[in-house]
Amino acid sequence: MEKKQGFFSALRGLSPSRSRARSRSVSPARSSSPMKALSWGKKNSTTAAGAGGYCLSQPELSIGRSGSLRPVMEGPDQDEGGGGGNVGDSKRLGSGLGHWVKGQLSRAPSVAATAVCRRNDLRLLLGVMGAPLAPIHVSSSDPLPHLSIKNTPIETSSAQYILQQYTAASGGQKLQSSVKNAYAMGKLKMITSELETATRTVRNRNPSKAESGGFVLWQMDPDMWYVELSVGGNKVRAGCNGKLVWRHTPWLGSHSAKGPVRPLRRGLQGLDPRTTAAMFAEAKCLGEKNVNGEDCFILKLCTDPETLKARSEGPAEIIRHVLSGYFSQKTGLLVHIEDSHLTRIQSNGGDTVFWETTYNSSLDDYRQVEGIMIAHSGHSVVTLFRFGEEAMSHTRTKMEESWTIEEVAFNVPGLSLDCFIPPADLKTGSGTEYPQEERGKSNAVVLSAAHRAKVAALENGSFEANR
Secondary structure, eight states, X not given: OOOOTTHHHHHHHHOHHHHHHHHTTSOGGGOOOGGGGGOOSOOOOOSSOOSSSOOOOOOOOOOOOOSSOOSSOOOOOSSTTTTOOOGGXXXXXXXXXXXXXXXXXXXXXXXXXXXXXXXXXHHHHHHHHSSOBOSSOOOTTSOOOOOOOTTSOHHHHHHHHHHHHHHHHTTOHHHHHTOOEEEEEEEEEEEEEEEEOSSOEEEOOOGGGXXXXXXXXXXXXXXXXXXXEEETTEEEEEEEESSOEEEEETTTEEEEOOSSOOOBHHHHTTTOHHHHHHHTTTOEEEEEEEETTEEEEEEEEEOOHHHHHHHOBTTEEEEEEEEEEEEETTTOOEEEEEEEEEEEEEOTTSXXXXXXXXXXXXXXXXXXXXXXXXXXEEEEEEEEEEEESXXXXXXXXXXXXXXXXXXXXXXXXXXXXXXXXXXXXXXXXXXXXXXXXXXXXXXXXXXXXXXXXHHHHHHTTOGGGGO
């Protein structure tokens, strides 16, 4: 991709260290951000034009900051009445907010209510799709396994061969090893495209209601990264200094991740071939499949039980996290990536609820940047599936994101360790967790409340009023 004039002069204003310096002295919600350079004429809006056209007022949820960063939607609202307490505080999941929503639905929608609805829509989109993490810990500096056929299962040796072809097609191991840091900037659009309950399904037929924005991504050896997204006037920041993964949202503040340090999934979407190859180093080849008219090899990676246990917390138990990569037989490049994540929430003496989050990402428009093949566009479809022990109680929400890469650069001068320092207000307690009294709370409270509000609106007939 050709570099634009004035690239490095603009780059200085986008350095994460500049944003971090101001965040230490002012409130995170008011801190300056390098994403101001990515505003494409879209201002904050509190008019009746919502993200997905949903019109439902919700209470302002007051919650404590979570001790665990949930890279994907890990579970339902654990105090759905809006109090932010533990799971056991409510006899029935969703009872508090459910009664409140029914009362609100009888009122005429207002501009203020629609603005709140739009805000909750964005929280759901950014919370789920903004900065999800890869399933396991890997380091981009880890060498690929030596290709061995003797005494090696065919599924393993085939996967090793496919990864060697992928590395060669992406630019070669020698060239990729010479990259010490990287930068990418892109534009994106997000939308909630479909909502389904046991009795009804409503689709968003107005793609113009998609929220537009952009992101910047910085990476540096060893295992450091920083990403910032600005969508619809909301900013989400996440990063890793090689020892700790953290995320900051305006509605939850800064909080750290539980479990091992893991790469950002967005980097696996055609932006970081070296980390992608390391991620699938222990995968197995399951066979072949045609994806979008292209014959591909399938590599599957299952998260080990120790990592799943380390990522679980309180009543939320992560049961599985599986990642599959589809590598083109023609080009050797990664053209599709899918991962599925299942979490079980067990309330104290209450119902058991399961949340399954599935990501499907197609990678397109591969072009060379300084000799390395980078995917310059793509499309993701994310499905949130909630189900429990009761029959006819499931809900399914589908969200979509399309992105394009505007600029990519490697070995950017001046990028240092200071650019990846966690926020000053990050509460980690002992190690990477909050103090004991904070544990067991989920930062999915606000996101899940927004999801449940849409479900309630659908079931009461007001969901399609703005379609």
